[in-house]
Amino acid sequence: MSYNLLKGKKGIIFGALDEKSIAWKIAARAHEEGAVFTLSNTPVALRFGEINKLAEQCNAEIIPADATSVHDIEHVFNRSMEIMGGKVDFILHSIGMSLNVRKHRDYDDLDYDFFQKTIDISALSFHKMLQVAKKLDAINEWGSVLALSYIAAQRTLVGYNDMADAKALLESIARSFGYIYGREKFIRVNTISQSPTRTTAGSGIKGIDGLLDFTERMAPLGNATADECADFSIVMFSDLSRKVTMQNIYHDGGFSSMAMSQKAMTQYNKCLDEEEPA
Numbered sequence: 293m294s295y296n297l298l299k300g301k302k303g304i305i306f307g308a309l310d311e312k313s314i315a316w317k318i319a320a321r322a323h324e325e326g327a328v329f330t331l332s333n334t335p336v337a338l339r340f341g342e343i344n345k346l347a348e349q350c351n352a353e354i355i356p357a358d359a360t361s362v363h364d365i366e367h368v369f370n371r372s373m374e375i376m377g378g379k380v381d382f383i384l385h386s387i388g389m390s391l392n393v394r395k396h397r398d399y400d401d402l403d404y405d406f407f408q409k410t411i412d413i414s415a416l417s418f419h420k421m422l423q424v425a426k427k428l429d430a431i432n433e434w435g436s437v438l439a440l441s442y443i444a445a446q447r448t449l450v451g452y453n454d455m456a457d458a459k460a461l462l463e464s465i466a467r468s469f470g471y472i473y474g475r476e477k478f479i480r481v482n483t484i485s486q487s488p489t490r491t492t493a494g495s496g497i498k499g500i501d502g503l504l505d506f507t508e509r510m511a512p513l514g515n516a517t518a519d520e521c522a523d524f525s526i527v528m529f530s531d532l533s534r535k536v537t538m539q540n541i542y543h544d545g546g547f548s549s550m551a552m553s554q555k556a557m558t559q560y561n562k563c564l565d566e567e568e569p570a
């Protein structure tokens with residue numbers, strides 16, 4: 293259902309790769325809610341070709357960019373303002389990647405070149421976007437900037453590896469830049485800490501099936517889906533959340549406040565029973 297919450301708003305959406313991507317769902321919802329926007333992803337992701345479908349569906353232009361390159365990001369902002377005829381109102385950073393995770397390097401055996409890449413792609417790119425946007429004066433007053441995070445920034449989860457450090461930095465950047473951008477331009481900067489979700493990046497997490505089952509049993513409302521994340525992101529981009537800034541907001545069905553649930557306890561006890569000798 294559409295409420296026209298983003299009618300008249302312009303944006304830039306980074307990180308839609310395929311139909312499972314959280315950014316894809318957010319773009320589709322933003323379109324339904326009346327927004328116009330550009331899409332950006334790496335040249336490699338564009339060659340993959342899926343994003344063309346989304347661009348067609350949303351009548352959006354695609355601008356290639358490696359989010360670790362300030363030069364590329366400047367191009368995305370300049371070109372977006374050219375296409376849409378002025379400053380933007382919202383930006384989505386939905387980008388994450390760890391070569392240590394991909395190459396199965398454990399946290400006590402990290403490759404440091406990979407680690408730097410993880411931080412650059414998954415966290416510093418957010419600072420770069422904010423700094424470029426501010427220098428170009430590319431965001432309208434009361435605009436909204438969002439990045440996607442994960443609870444591994446606060447709590448240790450087996451297998452999340454150096455992405456946990458990247459998410460901790462990402463959330464810190466949202467607070468530090470949120471202060472400056474709020475003070476000077478009334479622009480809000482937040483992160484959404486989303487439930488584990490079966491996407492290309494999500495499937496890279498070690499033991500994702502067990503993790504999804506565990507968080508589903510622990511969260512009183514169950515895991516939040518990518519579609520539900522899209523709904524919430526629309527609220528965060530809309531004028532209905534004008535005074536929310538510098539926050540990391542859990543969108544996880546209540547998982548982050550739980551320590552043990554009835555459903556998880558039942559499952560855990562079953563495992564203990566199985567271990568009992570007959």
Ligand SMILES: NC(=O)c1ccc[n+]([C@@H]2O[C@H](COP(=O)([O-])OP(=O)(O)OC[C@H]3O[C@@H](n4cnc5c(N)ncnc54)[C@H](O)[C@@H]3O)[C@@H](O)[C@H]2O)c1
Nearest residue numbers: 307309313314359386387388440441488489491492493494
């Ligand atoms: N899937 C989950 O379980 C989950 C949970 C919480 C948060 N998140 C976060 O949500 C965001 C989106 O991930 P997703 O789950 O939709 O997976 P996804 O794989 O669909 O999206 C990740 C995106 O990052 C892009 N990317 C990688 N390197 C890049 C670079 N150098 N420059 C520009 N773009 C680059 C990829 O092309 C891809 O589009 C990520 O920040 C991820 O950490 C995911």
